Amino acid sequence: MFSVKPMKPTFKCYLPPVQTDVKKTIEPPIKKLEPKLLPGEIVVNEVNFVRKCISAESSQDDLWGKLICTNFKVSFIPQDAPPKQKSQLSHLLLGAHDIPLTCLEQVVTVNDTKGKKKVLGSNQKLKFNPTELILYCKDLRIIRFCFDEAGPESAKKVCLAIAHYSHPADLHLLFGFEYQGRRYHESKEGRVNGSTPRGGLQTPIFDRSSDWDREIKRTGASEWRVCSINENYAISPSLPEQIVVPVSLADQDLKQYSSFFTGNRIPLWCWNHPSGSALVRMANISDPLQQKKIEQRVFTAITKSHPQRSDVFRSDLDKCLPNIQDIQSAFVKVRQICVIDPFEESEERWLSSIENTRWLEHVRAFLKHSAEIVYHLDGKNASVILQEEEDRDLNCVVSSLVQLMLDPHYRSLIGFQSLVQKEWVKAGHRFLDRCNHLKKNYKEESPLFILFLDCVWQMMNQYPAAFEFTETYLTVLSDSMWIPLFSTFLFNSPKQRAQHLMDFAKNKAIPPGEDQVVYFPPVWDWSQQFSTKDQTLFNNPMYIGKGAACVQNGEVKTFKRTKKNYSSTLRGTSASMRNGVRGGDETLPRRGSLVSELKPDFSPVKDESPSERFFRDWFSRPADQQGLLIPLLIPSHVALWRLFFLRWVPEACIPKGGPVTAYHKLSQLVDEIDILQSQLRQYKGPSPGSTPLPSPGGPLSDQRRMYFKASSPNDPPTPPDFLTSSFPFTPMGNLCRRSIHGTPISKFLNGARIWLSTETLANDTIVNAVCCRCPYFTGRVGVSLGVKLLFFHPGQGQ
Numbered sequence: 001m002f003s004v005k006p007m008k009p010t011f012k013c014y015l016p017p018v019q020t021d022v023k024k025t026i027e028p029p030i031k032k033l034e035p036k037l038l039p040g041e042i043v044v045n046e047v048n049f050v051r052k053c054i055s056a057e058s059s060q061d062d063l064w065g066k067l068i069c070t071n072f073k074v075s076f077i078p079q080d081a082p083p084k085q086k087s088q089l090s091h092l093l094l095g096a097h098d099i100p101l102t103c104l105e106q107v108v109t110v111n112d113t114k115g116k117k118k119v120l121g122s123n124q125k126l127k128f129n130p131t132e133l134i135l136y137c138k139d140l141r142i143i144r145f146c147f148d149e150a151g152p153e154s155a156k157k158v159c160l161a162i163a164h165y166s167h168p169a170d171l172h173l174l175f176g177f178e179y180q181g182r183r184y185h186e187s188k189e190g191r192v193n194g195s196t197p198r199g200g201l202q203t204p205i206f207d208r209s210s211d212w213d214r215e216i217k218r219t220g221a222s223e224w225r226v227c228s229i230n231e232n233y234a235i236s237p238s239l240p241e242q243i244v245v246p247v248s249l250a251d252q253d254l255k256q257y258s259s260f261f262t263g264n265r266i267p268l269w270c271w272n273h274p275s276g277s278a279l280v281r282m283a284n285i286s287d288p289l290q291q292k293k294i295e296q297r298v299f300t301a302i303t304k305s306h307p308q309r310s311d312v313f314r315s316d317l318d319k320c321l322p323n324i325q326d327i328q329s330a331f332v333k334v335r336q337i338c339v340i341d342p343f344e345e346s347e348e349r350w351l352s353s354i355e356n357t358r359w360l361e362h363v364r365a366f367l368k369h370s371a372e373i374v375y376h377l378d379g380k381n382a383s384v385i386l387q388e389e390e391d392r393d394l395n396c397v398v399s400s401l402v403q404l405m406l407d408p409h410y411r412s413l414i415g416f417q418s419l420v421q422k423e424w425v426k427a428g429h430r431f432l433d434r435c436n437h438l439k440k441n442y443k444e445e446s447p448l449f450i451l452f453l454d455c456v457w458q459m460m461n462q463y464p465a466a467f468e469f470t471e472t473y474l475t476v477l478s479d480s481m482w483i484p485l486f487s488t489f490l491f492n493s494p495k496q497r498a499q500h501l502m503d504f505a506k507n508k509a510i511p512p513g514e515d516q517v518v519y520f521p522p523v524w525d526w527s528q529q530f531s532t533k534d535q536t537l538f539n540n541p542m543y544i545g546k547g548a549a550c551v552q553n554g555e556v557k558t559f560k561r562t563k564k565n566y567s568s569t570l571r572g573t574s575a576s577m578r579n580g581v582r583g584g585d586e587t588l589p590r591r592g593s594l595v596s597e598l599k600p601d602f603s604p605v606k607d608e609s610p611s612e613r614f615f616r617d618w619f620s621r622p623a624d625q626q627g628l629l630i631p632l633l634i635p636s637h638v639a640l641w642r643l644f645f646l647r648w649v650p651e652a653c654i655p656k657g658g659p660v661t662a663y664h665k666l667s668q669l670v671d672e673i674d675i676l677q678s679q680l681r682q683y684k685g686p687s688p689g690s691t692p693l694p695s696p697g698g699p700l701s702d703q704r705r706m707y708f709k710a711s712s713p714n715d716p717p718t719p720p721d722f723l724t725s726s727f728p729f730t731p732m733g734n735l736c737r738r739s740i741h742g743t744p745i746s747k748f749l750n751g752a753r754i755w756l757s758t759e760t761l762a763n764d765t766i767v768n769a770v771c772c773r774c775p776y777f778t779g780r781v782g783v784s785l786g787v788k789l790l791f792f793h794p795g796q797g798q
Contacts, residue, residue, distance in 0.1 A: 039182035045161035072175040089728035103482035122167030181508035221272035223305035236264035237495035238428030244269035283391035324446035333357035370401035473538040658725025672710035
């Protein structure tokens with residue numbers, strides 16, 4: 001018999017063998033996307049499989065995830081979150097993809113296939129299934145979501161929920177009232193066991209007589225007193241309960257006069273000059289028959305408060321400054337150009353378009369008028385009354401700017417916060433209406449506080465060593481207006497604040513007599529929003545304050561200023577008076593525009609007016625960072641606040657560029673100096689009058705003042721990759737038109753000679769501040785540092 005060989009298989013299977021092990025067949029669990037909720041926060045609606053648009057050119061960088069609407073915010077949770085950007089400002093109450101509902105300006109739904117678009121309001125119906133949702137935010141962000149793979153009904157429901165909850169029917173429906181009630185009771189035990197007064201808040205709130213008494217004493221206003229006739233808001237709901245008035249005016253007279261002022265707002269003291277002149281603000285007198293009589297009595301009392309019985313000058317702001325509608329119109333236009341319209345890097349007329357919005361013109365107008373008031377207070381030694389119809393809008397801006405120019409205390413962080421608290425919050429600025437938190441009356445909306453912050457930034461840009469805080473702080477402060485968790489920006493008046501917080505305490509079972517600062521805190525406790533490290537981004541490394549330290553003979557000493565040195569070199573002759581006050585038409589004779597007066601040529605001019613001589617004398621001397629500061633107003637010195645207006649525009653983002661590069665280097669230098677000072681104290685030991693030793697081996701990491709730490713020899717010579725002109729914010733995820741890689745600086749400044757000159761002047765200011773005024777740098781070291789800063793270019797060695 002023949003043996004048959006087994007045939008070789010002619011088919012080979014390339015499929016993997018069937019898995020018999022049950023454990024190996026189980027797929028990894030799908031990541032559950034859950035939002036991080038605050039106490040009292042609940043999810044209202046949500047939709048899965050949503051795409052957040054990152055780039056308009058392609059969808060490869062877009063994020064997929066879940067879109068959620070809560071009673072506080074719109075939250076997007078990515079399925080695969082990108083790595084967190086290093087050294088990005090991180091909010092403790094909001095995620096990187098969260099938007100507070102009060103921050104929403106418009107909720108727009110789009111259906112591409114049907115070519116439909118609708119702006120949603122509260123309780124509105126949506127007749128089509130949206131394919132896109134575009135959120136226009138009050139902090140100038142524009143966020144776009146696509147519902148390619150999402151369920152159409154779920155997408156529609158979440159859009160309607162966002163629109164509804166972003167239009168609260170009443171103030172008490174804002175999430176802050178729910179959140180702070182829960183937070184108070186959850187943290188009650190911790191407060192009982194070793195609490196500090198007012199939660200450790202250092203900023204005066206001016207809700208107690210003691211705060212006003214300290215301010216009177218600090219400014220030397222001996223002829224003024226704290227008056228309590230408005231206790232329980234018996235006189236005016238928009239004035240604080242404690243009012244500072246002249247000593248010569250009796251309470252009974254003030255009660256009698258109050259009925260003749262608009263809103264019963266009797267004149268309100270703001271500040272006193274060391275020479276005795278006072279800054280006062282007041283509303284119009286509504287009764288024309290009583291106007292002359294009341295004015296004469298009020299002005300006489302203010303004159304008596306002056307040691308030399310000097311004149312009183314009145315400035316009617318309604319006649320010489322833009323109104324709230326003009327300011328709102330200009331802001332809408334500049335927002336349109338900066339954020340909504342395509343950002344053309346080759347557009348030579350872009351800066352002209354910005355100028356045509358009149359926003360910078362309004363900024364110049366307020367700075368100019370404030371400088372004129374400074375001239376009367378400091379140059380002519382005259383008391384000034386700022387008059388406005390209701391004394392709640394323009395007066396807030398001008399009175400704050402005048403004090404900022406005259407008093408270095410308000411250029412410190414705590415001082416600036418007390419200034420806002422005193423001249424805006426307690427003085428009755430209508431934050432609820434002007435911010436339009438309830439989205440009810442758009443005619444009352446006006447960004448007066450943002451205008452004020454822009455004016456402050458202009459002064460910081462010109463005098464970078466005079467302010468303790470940074471533009472990051474100003475930007476974060478503006479963003480806090482749209483987070484309804486703090487009492488500072490929620491109300492129209494002190495009485496409205498007191499009434500709502502009283503009802504809130506009753507509803508939340510908070511014990512009677514509990515401090516309002518504890519159970520509904522103001523925004524000034526930044527530890528609620530940011531970590532200790534992130535708060536160091538508020539610290540200006542170039543600041544020359546009263547506590548600025550220097551090393552002398554191996555010892556660390558602190559500068560001690562004696563008497564405030566104001567530039568009162570000029571005392572004008574007395575002008576004609578009527579009822580003890582000079583008319584507003586005598587402000588500045590002839591070439592009254594400070595744009596022409598504040599010019600580079602400081603040589604004497606024939607037949608110059610006293611005001612022209614005052615400003616010429618001041619600008620002919622080096623600026624004292626701890627004295628009077630007057631802003632330059634020629635166009636090249638008043639620039640667009642780029643961090644605020646352009647931080648979310650990817651096309652305007654300059655990698656390794658912008659002011660942050662200088663801030664990075666200066667912070668490292670100051671941190672290194674702090675370490676060296678600590679080491680000097682360690683070797684020599686503390687001496688009388690020296691700064692206390694922070695720690696044996698140098699400052700602890702969480703106690704260091706600067707965000708960027710001293711560099712080591714191993715660090716690369718170029719700035720870190722995460723530094724951009726938008727730092728510490730990032731434009732990633734905001735609606736853009738082209739790539740997000742940024743714009744070359746040559747194209748960014750193409751045709752913009754004015755901007756280029758402004759940049760040069762800004763660099764000169766930084767170099768001068770570092771080389772000439774900073775106590776840490778002298779001689780060749782300072783000059784060398786200045787050259788490095790001026791000619792430093794990303795990607796090159798130093």
